[in-house]
Amino acid sequence: MFGPGGLPKGPRRILTATDLPLVGIMDPEVHAERRKPWNRAFKAAALKEYEPLIATRASQLIRVLANQHGEIDIGRFFNYFTAATALSHVPYLGPYGGRIPAIAATVDRLLSYCRDFTMRRIERGSEHKDIFHYLTPFDIQQNNDDQPDKPSPPIKQLLDDGVLAIVAGSDTTSSALTSLAFCLATHPAALRRLQAEVDRFYPPGADPCDARHYRDMHYLTAVINETLRLYPPVPSGMHRRVPHSSHGVMLGPFFVPGGTSMFLHPYSMHRDARYFSPFTDGFWPERWLVAEGGLPLDDALKDAPDGTMDTASPAKVNHVTFTHNDAAFVPFSHGPGNCVGKQLAMQEMRAVVCSLLQKFDLQLREGWDVQEYDKGFKDYFVTTRPEVPVVLRARF
Numbered sequence: 001m002f003g004p005g006g007l008p009k010g011p012r013r014i015l016t017a018t019d020l021p022l023v024g025i026m027d028p029e030v031h032a033e034r035r036k037p038w039n040r041a042f043k044a045a046a047l048k049e050y051e052p053l054i055a056t057r058a059s060q061l062i063r064v065l066a067n068q069h070g071e072i073d074i075g076r077f078f079n080y081f082t083a084a085t086a087l088s089h090v091p092y093l094g095p096y097g098g099r100i101p102a103i104a105a106t107v108d109r110l111l112s113y114c115r116d117f118t119m120r121r122i123e124r125g126s127e128h129k130d131i132f133h134y135l136t137p138f139d140i141q142q143n144n145d146d147q148p149d150k151p152s153p154p155i156k157q158l159l160d161d162g163v164l165a166i167v168a169g170s171d172t173t174s175s176a177l178t179s180l181a182f183c184l185a186t187h188p189a190a191l192r193r194l195q196a197e198v199d200r201f202y203p204p205g206a207d208p209c210d211a212r213h214y215r216d217m218h219y220l221t222a223v224i225n226e227t228l229r230l231y232p233p234v235p236s237g238m239h240r241r242v243p244h245s246s247h248g249v250m251l252g253p254f255f256v257p258g259g260t261s262m263f264l265h266p267y268s269m270h271r272d273a274r275y276f277s278p279f280t281d282g283f284w285p286e287r288w289l290v291a292e293g294g295l296p297l298d299d300a301l302k303d304a305p306d307g308t309m310d311t312a313s314p315a316k317v318n319h320v321t322f323t324h325n326d327a328a329f330v331p332f333s334h335g336p337g338n339c340v341g342k343q344l345a346m347q348e349m350r351a352v353v354c355s356l357l358q359k360f361d362l363q364l365r366e367g368w369d370v371q372e373y374d375k376g377f378k379d380y381f382v383t384t385r386p387e388v389p390v391v392l393r394a395r396f
């Protein structure tokens with residue numbers, strides 16, 4: 001359904017009432033062509049160039065958090081961080097950043113403003129390499145880069161894709177960070193273990209935004225994955241449709257007639273015991289370490305989520321069947337139409353978590369009903385989430 005040669009995107013109007021940004025393009029060939037500059041914008045070399053930008057925003061976040069006194073709603077600060085980071089990549093949208101949750105209501109004004117600003121940005125050329133740089137061959141020409149003969153894309157396309165970069169990149173990452181903070185604050189043992197890993201790679205004085213250690217931080221990756229498993233920021237996933245012109249397709253054992261619309265639903269798949277067990281609905285980052293062969297199951301079970309496992313009973317431990325199906329983990333979707341910004345999102349989350357835990361201890365408001373989070377985590381294509389009231393204490 002999603003892989004190479006899979007189904008085209010479904011008919012969904014996203015972000016603009018008229019033409020479609022990348023995410024809504026249904027024709028696979030047009031989509032593939034339009035995606036090329038996006039792919040360039042998220043290659044490893046490009047991500048390396050964005051490091052200073054992420055570092056600036058992450059250290060701003062830490063400075064602002066350090067000035068807060070008493071209890072804060074930490075999700076609000078992640079919203080600021082991800083919006084500011086996205087706007088740094090697509091600078092022509094700057095003044096509208098504060099309106100991101102209400103972006104649909106201001107689309108006309110947004111686009112007219114963007115048109116003027118984009119023209120000025122084109123005249124001015126590239127200031128530094130951001131996503132915009134890769135989406136605009138204008139910049140590439142001025143830098144004598146690799147595509148000097150490529151014709152300029154229409155302004156309308158730049159505007160549509162610019163709005164997409166903001167919306168796709170900010171609310172999703174903020175949702176993930178908020179859920180992650182909630183999971184850590186409600187699982188102190190996992191928090192301590194992650195903090196120990198952060199201390200090992202980024203002791204006081206080391207730069208937590210220096211990305212060179214991120215890939216060796218297996219527990220950090222496990223915590224991020226486990227958060228995205230339980231709380232995928234796009235819970236209903238994305239739309240695909242069998243073309244009307246088709247005589248139908250076979251998906252596994254199922255025949256699906258032409259014209260049928262489908263969603264692959266990450267939230268349900270991630271919480272299905274056939275794919276992830278034990279503790280399917282529990283926060284257990286250790287499952288990712290077991291799956292990659294880095295931790296024996298018996299050791300992992302010692303960190304079972306509270307109340308789910310009588311680890312004092314070896315007999316019970318022996319009867320646990322471990323199931324982990326990576327193919328069923330799809331927070332960023334899958335295939336040629338998947339989330340092109342996945343690696344940037346991972347880099348941003350790692351930078352924020354390392355910066356945060358290097359500096360602060362995190363404690364949930366005493367007596368706060370943890371059920372509130374699941375009640376308030378609602379699917380509106382992206383998510384709403386309730387406030388997560390925490391107190392941050394400086395560690396040093």
Ligand code: HEM
Nearest residue numbers: 022023165168169172173176234238333337338339341345
């Ligand atoms: C935790 C954070 C994120 C999650 C969970 C996420 C998830 C998704 C999902 C589920 C899709 C739909 C893919 C499909 O149609 O199959 C998508 C598309 C997209 N995302 Fe993300 N995303 C995240 C962060 C980002 C970031 C930081 C950017 C950077 C700008 C970004 C840019 C995009 C773009 C441009 C698309 C459209 C891709 C296409 O249609 O080819 N995303 N994302």
